[in-house]
Amino acid sequence: MEQLFEQALRSQMSGRLAEAEDMYRAVLELDPGQAVVHFNLGIVLRHQGRLVEATIAYGRALELQPEFPEAENNLGTVLASLGRLDESASVLERLLERKPDFANAWNNLGGALKDLGRARDAIRCFERANRLQPANAAFHSNLVFAMHYSPDHGPRALLREARRWNREHAGVLMGDPPPLVNEADPDRRLRVGYVSAHFREHCQALFLAPLLESHDRAGVEVTCYSDSTSEDAVTARLRGHADRWRRTADLSDERLAELVRADGIDVLVDLSLHMARQRLLVLARRPAPVQVVWLGYPGTTGMDGLVRFTDPWLDPPGAGDALYSEESLRLPDSFWCYDPLADGPAVGSLPALASGRVTFGCLNNFCKVNPGVLRMWRRVLERVPDSRMMILAPPGDARRRVVRELGVGPERVEFVEFALRPDYLRHYLGIDLCLDTSPYNGHTTTLDSLWMGVPVVSLSGVTVVSRAGRSMLGNLGLSELATSTEKEFVDTAVALATDLPRLAALRAGLRERMRASPLMDGPRFARGIEEAYRTLWRRWCAGRGGSLSPRGVRS
Structure with missing residues (x-):
């Protein structure tokens, strides 16, 4: 039995998960009282995406060994x-009442509290995890990213x-x-690499x-470095x-940086910043002449020597470039270019005309909802x-907190829950x-709403993530819906x-307005991105370290 367990462990560590599962189950048939085997089976099931089965395995491990903090932590995750x-x-x-120095559990609790709309509590958890394991870059990234959700933290x-x-x-x-050793020819075909864990059915795919699909293949050779652990039809579309x-996904940061260097990438684009499963430590090793951060969110990594893409709405020229560690380069129109990746549903008639009452909505991730937002919405509902x-x-x-x-x-x-994309759009x-x-x-979600014919009233603030609505609405000619104060919002x-009648x-007309705007003009967006890449590449070839014009590039 011990030999079978060791074989299962080797299969698990080698990524042969189905094989490891069979062996762990064989061990449990011989001795079902082995808590550690149930625990390892839970890990294997989790990595296969079989989450309900994983909870059962972790639960059984805890029944057999109540003091099993790793199993409790994994169960919570x-x-x-x-x-x-x-x-x-x-x-x-x-768990943390008994094991207050368990850094991983603090990190996981922070994630759960963030998703519950408790950003301030989540930040305290991430701070605790960071203090306990200061060398853990992922824990620290979770703290950096979570701070964007709280009104307590300015730029x-x-x-x-x-x-x-x-x-x-x-x-x-x-x-x-x-x-x-990249050939310093300013006009040759550029090798561009994109790094992401989300080349699959994920919101990033709507923009990628x-x-x-619109890249000029004569001028750009595309390499995708996919950290995705699962693939689907969207993966196949992007890979094409x-x-x-x-x-x-199995490469260390060091090995991935070596691969980027061996591929001769001229422009390396990180698509995550400090979001989960980020690869910023690849960029820290400087494997490419030009390194750009884009798409995950329009913020800052804190790193030197990078360029961040933004747009004139998110960051008006001359108004705050010092708030980012990177050099800010403004794309001509928008930070985003959107494809709904769905044929339907068609835009319906205004619900209020049939129901006689107005229905407001917010389908944003609930981690973005905070007490100040609820107070603002309350004033709208009252009026x-x-x-x-x-x-x-x-x-x-x-939900009880929202109603209260x-x-x-x-x-x-x-209240509605997360749903597959067709049901979500409905x-x-x-x-x-x-x-x-x-x-x-x-x-x-703002672009999804506009695509479905539903206008969005947005409130801009001092941080760049609070100006996304202004950018999108401005590109549609609806700047009057992008407000600057809570009173104006209400x-x-x-x-x-x-x-x-106006609603x-x-x-x-919103769907056609979307189609006719820069927000859905893939070729126009790609030309703007490619011009930015070329500008940065030519500067590197010339060996100059000067800054770009604050206006960036224009198409």
Whole structure:
């Protein structure tokens, strides 16, 4: 039995998960009382995406060995992945009462609390994890990213924490890298590499698809470095527009940097920044002459020697480039170019015309909802009698908190859960007007809403993620819906909600307005990106270190 267990462990460590599962189950048939075998089986099932089965395996391990902190931690993590966030937080909080120095559990609790809309509590958890394991770059990235969701942290605080991340994790790697041997021909075909864990059905694909499909293949050779551990039909679609596809999930940062260097990449583009499964320590090793951060969110990494893409709406020229460690390069129109990657559903008629009552909505990730947002929405609901609101929120305490803070009866609030994309888009058929979140605006969800004919009222703020709505609405000629104060937000939402003819007219024309705008013009967007790449490449070839014009490039 011991030999069979060792074989199972070797198969697991080699990534042969089905084989490892069979062997662990064979061990348990011989002796079902082995807690560690149930625990390892849970890990194998989790990595295969069989999360419910993984919870059963972890639960059995804990029945056999109640003091098994690693099993408790993993159980809490899987419960969070299943959307059972209250249960996840409860498991992890009980664990941390007994094991207050368990850094990984603090990190996982922070993730659960963030998804429950408790950004301040989440940040405290990530800070604790960072103090316990200061060398863990991923824990520190979670802290940096979570701070964007809280109104307590302005752009200078975000830059300061990102700079600290750079000093503690990336700076030590940015010494003298091996010399680059890229041919310094300013006009040759460029080798561009994209690094992401999300070349699959994921919101990033809605923006990658129009770019990859529209690249000028005579001028750009595309290599995708895919950290995805699963692939699907979207993966196949994206792979069809790449010259080279590298599966890199099993590579260390050092090995991936060596691969990028060996591939002769001229422009390396990171698509995650400090989001989960980031690869910033690859960029820290400087494997490419030009290194760019884009798409994950329009913020800062805190790292030196990089370029960040933005747009004139997110970052008006001359108004705050010092708030980012990178050089800011403004794309001509928009940070985003969108493809819904769905044929339907068609835009429906205005729901209020049939129901006689206005339905507001917010289908943003609930981690963007905070008490200030709920107070703002409450003022809107108070001024539009008999109105209701549809909100995407996890079951349990989060929903009770929403109803309590909105100050309305539960009959005026409809909750929905995460759904597959076709079902998610159908939710918009029942919404008349979407209310955005702040300080972290909707990004993908705002574009989804507009695609479905539902206008969005947004509130801009001092951080760049709070100006996403302004960028998208500005590109549609709807800047009047991008407000600057809470009063203006409430007044704008109320005025539009009580003007049903205008709402109906907007709904009828928004999809065509989207199609005709830069937000869905893939070739135009690709030309702007390629011009940016070429500008940066020519500067490298010339051997100059000067800065770009603050206006960036124009198409």
